Amino acid sequence: MLPPLNHLAIIMDGNGRWAQLQGKPRQAGHKKGASNVRTITNWCAKHDIGYLTLYAFSTENWNRPKTEVDFLMKLLERYLRDEAKTYHDNAIRFRAIGDIDFFSQPLKHLILDLESSTSHYTNLTQTLALNYGSRNEITRACRKIVLASPKLSDDPQEAAKALESTLANALDTADMPDVDLLIRTGGEQRLSNFLLWQASYAELAFTQTLWPDFNINELARIIEEFHSRTRRFGGL
Template sequence: MSLQDQIDKNKLPNHLAVIMDGNGRWAKQKGLFRNKGHEKGAKTVKAIVEACAEIDIPFLTLYAFSTENWNRPKLEIDLLMRLLVSSLKKELKTLQKNNIKLNVIGNIDSLPKKTIKELLDVIEKTKSNSRMTLTLALSYGSREEIIKTIKEISLKVKNNLISPENIDESVINSHLYTQNLPDVDLLIRTSGEQRISNFLLWQIAYAELYFTDILWPDYTKDNLFEAILNYQNRERRFGKTSDQLK
């Protein structure tokens, strides 16, 4: 029986998030320039998105470019932006074929105008798709998101639009970039690093964390299915005891 066939469709993570790490190290190990790692990583993205659609995961969020990534060399940033634009153009047919809706979170205004234009174009063309929502986290940083949220809520309090006593989780959720997404159930990080790197800090409060040594360009559908099977064998208690769940 294949790994995919072993997956229980009734116990899938509703929202899967992935920190795609290891493109640069993959290229270095093979004596290649970093751009080759990013190009191979883009192919992995396509395979994993299709795999998630195949098993009917409703929400998939990929950490594509962080606020900290702006500190990388300009040549690499320019390459990543060009690769993003070309990938969006190339994969629009795949998104439509698989009934996948594209979504973006992050400080989008900081992206190059050409990148923004292509993103908005694909978002518009896929807005009616309903099989899965694919969210790209671009120029995204969770601390920046939380600061933005606090400022917006504070301004509403100042203008008497919100009472401080009424601020709860739902109010905070409604001001986050992820306001239209459910909390994360499973977070996967590749490349052996075991840290969150400023990704969805609020949204992963009760997520299951899964770390693998595999570099992102080498990550396969079966690796994804292994992570999901591992997730399905965990007991998610949300603060309760095992006896309460039974």
């Protein structure tokens, strides 16, 4: 039995490469990857994971070919419709972070309705980062602060502390704890504009496994290794 983990974040990388290795179109990799989201989410719901945040669609992903972007939007809509029962059956709260105003009205309403209907569940909070980029999130948060015009202390240290707290409360993740463990699949070793503020003291784990092949055994092994680390948060 693994110890509980408060906040796990995953960059789900490798769908397209998985499909190419299989001799299939990229869409097949995205479908397989979406199926794996269900597997990993259900496992987390049963193993004392408080929050699971998944990088599903970044602000930079709009630069992909329109045919692929259109497919991803349809896949996301289908996933949310199909998985609604899973959320309810397993008492999983669904959340979305990112600027969803860029999505179609039907998709946006689907996201908001699912957030509302699952908001009372406490078994696991699964968050999908949708049209999300950490720089975009921080920029939007700063805009909120400027519009609110908070009065800061004349003392530099007190002002910095207050501003940090104000900024944290203006982020999409204001009611979520910071990330404890961030995993990236697919062999790349970078954060790609994902949760830069929230993962400032996260433990990082990188795996060569492509997302569609990433399974619960490897996840359990990474979490077990995470619990063997000593986290000092800048102290001794």
